[in-house]
Amino acid sequence: MVLGAAGNQGGYVARQGLAAGWTVRAVTRHPEGDQARQLSQCGADVMRGDMADPETLKPIFQGADGIFSVQNFWEGGMHHEISLGMHVLKAAGAAGTPHIVYTSGLGAEHPKNVPAIDGKAFLETLLRQSGLPFTILRPGLFMDDFLGASLPFPRPIQRILSRHRLWVGRWFLATLRAVMAPDHPVPLTTLMDVGNMARWAFEHPQVSSGQTYELIGTAQAVLTLCAQWNALMPQPIPRIPGLAPGLRLAHPQMSALLYWLRNRSWASTSTPLRLQTYEEWLTRIHQTDCRSS
Numbered sequence: 001m002v003l004g005a006a007g008n009q010g011g012y013v014a015r016q017g018l019a020a021g022w023t024v025r026a027v028t029r030h031p032e033g034d035q036a037r038q039l040s041q042c043g044a045d046v047m048r049g050d051m052a053d054p055e056t057l058k059p060i061f062q063g064a065d066g067i068f069s070v071q072n073f074w075e076g077g078m079h080h081e082i083s084l085g086m087h088v089l090k091a092a093g094a095a096g097t098p099h100i101v102y103t104s105g106l107g108a109e110h111p112k113n114v115p116a117i118d119g120k121a122f123l124e125t126l127l128r129q130s131g132l133p134f135t136i137l138r139p140g141l142f143m144d145d146f147l148g149a150s151l152p153f154p155r156p157i158q159r160i161l162s163r164h165r166l167w168v169g170r171w172f173l174a175t176l177r178a179v180m181a182p183d184h185p186v187p188l189t190t191l192m193d194v195g196n197m198a199r200w201a202f203e204h205p206q207v208s209s210g211q212t213y214e215l216i217g218t219a220q221a222v223l224t225l226c227a228q229w230n231a232l233m234p235q236p237i238p239r240i241p242g243l244a245p246g247l248r249l250a251h252p253q254m255s256a257l258l259y260w261l262r263n264r265s266w267a268s269t270s271t272p273l274r275l276q277t278y279e280e281w282l283t284r285i286h287q288t289d290c291r292s293s
């Protein structure tokens with residue numbers, strides 16, 4: 001059973017589950033949406049459910065072998081994220097769910113006074129105390145964000161940006177370069193690795209249960225990330241003045257998260273599945289986006 005199945009992380013988990021031959025219940029508030037219809041065509045049972053309304057979760061959770069749980073901080077802020085996560089835990093407890101895979105985020109071992117992290121830290125604690133078998137995934141910054149996949153913008157804006165992925169990538173990396181210390185490693189993960197790890201966790205509960213996995217496929221200095229992009233992509237990353245103060249004004253919570261990331265030291269992690277590196281991801285993007293443009 002996959003919450004957020006029409007979204008980024010849940011979408012990868014649902015597709016991994018279908019590829020593995022599972023019966024996938026794909027939960028969404030919008031079963032009529034494009035993503036939900038695609039999942040249905042691929043064989044998922046698309047079910048309407050709203051994490052804000054626990055009553056809708058009860059019948060969906062009944063009999064599920066496992067639940068992939070994701071809440072989007074950027075949609076309603078920390079308190080909303082916590083409230084949705086608590087409803088999921090309550091419904092999972094009532095249904096006696098055999099295994100929850102919860103996708104959290106780096107830093108969520110403790111609150112950090114960063115709203116995008118602190119709700120996840122709270123939910124991790126509740127999950128550990130719930131007595132339910134669990135696995136926690138803590139992804140880093142998604143490389144897919146460089147192409148606009150998971151940026152905190154409303155859906156209509158995301159749809160427009162998705163038609164200009166390489167342009168978004170140049171701006172995103174320019175912003176990252178402006179905010180991060182030039183030689184400080186940035187911890188990166190792909191959405192695909194969240195899908196792969198969730199599948200692995202569900203398929204190996206005897207190993208994954210009770211475990212927390214930090215998912216960092218690459219931790220490289222932002223200048224190295226930019227240099228690799230410039231070497232492969234047709235247009236280089238631009239120099240744009242005022243990006244760091246601009247982000248602080250326009251998106252203080254994103255700015256707070258990036259400044260927190262730049263103040264901790266990062267290295268790639270060793271996980272049961274090998275994670276994709278930035279170089280591998282970039283090569284894949286180059287092959288798809290540049291050859292088709």
Ligand SMILES: NC(=O)c1ccc[n+]([C@@H]2O[C@H](COP(=O)([O-])OP(=O)(O)OC[C@H]3O[C@@H](n4cnc5c(N)ncnc54)[C@H](OP(=O)(O)O)[C@@H]3O)[C@@H](O)[C@H]2O)c1
Nearest residue numbers: 004006007008009028029050051052071072073141142150
């Ligand atoms: N971007 C990054 O670099 C990064 C890194 C680490 C962690 N994170 C965390 O990842 C989370 C976002 O994950 P994502 O990118 O997978 O988000 P996403 O693409 O927005 O997917 C979340 C899905 O949740 C569903 N949803 C939202 N509210 C719901 C509700 N009340 N009931 C049922 N479903 C609901 C939405 O589906 P419907 O609209 O179809 O209902 C949506 O598709 C955030 O909390 C963020 O902090 C992000």
